[in-house]
Amino acid sequence: MKAMPGAATTSHRDQGSISVMAILIAATVVVMMGLAVDVSGQVHAMQEARSVAREAARAGGQQVQLPAAVRGHGVEANPGEAAAAANNYLAAAGTTGSATVTGPTTIRVDVTSTYHTRFLSVIGIPTLSSTGQANARITRVQDGVEQ
Numbered sequence: 785m786k787a788m789p790g791a792a793t794t795s796h797r798d799q800g801s802i803s804v805m806a807i808l809i810a811a812t813v814v815v816m817m818g819l820a821v822d823v824s825g826q827v828h829a830m831q832e833a834r835s836v837a838r839e840a841a842r843a844g845g846q847q848v849q850l851p852a853a854v855r856g857h858g859v860e861a862n863p864g865e866a867a868a869a870a871n872n873y874l875a876a877a878g879t880t881g882s883a884t885v886t887g888p889t890t891i892r893v894d895v896t897s898t899y900h901t902r903f904l905s906v907i908g909i910p911t912l913s914s915t916g917q918a919n920a921r922i923t924r925v926q927d928g929v930e931q
Contacts, residue, residue, distance in 0.1 A: 829914035831916075832916075833915055837881065839877075843869045844893070844913045845891055845922050846869060847862045848866075849861070867883045886919075889923070893918050894915070895915065898912070
């Protein structure tokens, strides 16, 4: 039987080509969604690390040299107690990090955490590192004015 002029003919070479394209598109979508999940998980872990660092720095900032503060001579950190309080907060939060008193009124806290990937582990990336850093400055305020 002869094909009519202008009629569409099917070639055996084209059969199934749409299935391959559908599989490739589906695989690409799954990879992109997995990447989005793991990257957003790492961003959340970084935000959490910064939050813990801020809270630990505040805890350290509560430890001041009381005699000078009570006499009104200014407020300075008690270096040993401030670092210990911040490190205790980090331990209670279940994170790793370090706290240092960097000046008479400044405390710095660095936090490191790990995000366990959900999809990237399939290609050999089981974890992503997240870090956070915060500084706290001790101030004395009287009637809304920093002294």
